[in-house]
Amino acid sequence: MRGTFWGFLSQVLEPAGSCRRAVTRIQTLWRARHLPLPKNDPAAYGIARARLPLRVLVRVSRGIIERLTSRPLEGRRWFVMEGTSLPLPDSPKNAAASAYAPGKNPVVVSLEGPCAASLI
Numbered sequence: 476m477r478g479t480f481w482g483f484l485s486q487v488l489e490p491a492g493s494c495r496r497a498v499t500r501i502q503t504l505w506r507a508r509h510l511p512l513p514k515n516d517p518a519a520y521g522i523a524r525a526r527l528p529l530r531v532l533v534r535v536s537r538g539i540i541e542r543l544t545s546r547p548l549e550g551r552r553w554f555v556m557e558g559t560s561l562p563l564p565d566s567p568k569n570a571a572a573s574a575y576a577p578g579k580n581p582v583v584v585s586l587e588g589p590c591a592a593s594l595i
Contacts, residue, residue: 478505478513479523480531494521 481504482497489496494517501520502512513520 476523476527476531479520479527482520483524483527493517494524497524 478501482501485500486492486494486497498513498515498517498520502515505512
């Protein structure tokens with residue numbers, strides 16, 4: 476789980492971070508620590524990442540927020556940006572006009588917004 480967590484963290488912090496890149500970073504870290512290398516399999520990493528316990532991710536998020544908000548702010552408030560994305564269905568007409576097969580067009584909407592750190 477430790478490797479999966481560090482891979483996930485690196486993936487979140489890197490714009491457009493891919494599963495393949497996360498696996499490479501995990502392998503690099505394990506090599507530096509003289510540990511047995513995990514398989515070079517992004518699909519296996521994706522499955523392991525989906526099994527990361529939500530309670531661990533929440534605990535890490537809260538710990539980061541507590542450390543950040545414990546610093547003097549000189550009258551300012553901390554906000555945390557939360558974001559996700561959702562795939563949207565595409566029409567057959569739009570899909571036919573694109574380079575993607577019907578049902579495979581990567582139409583995605585991004586949802587982002589600030590959240591007061593004191594609410595988390």
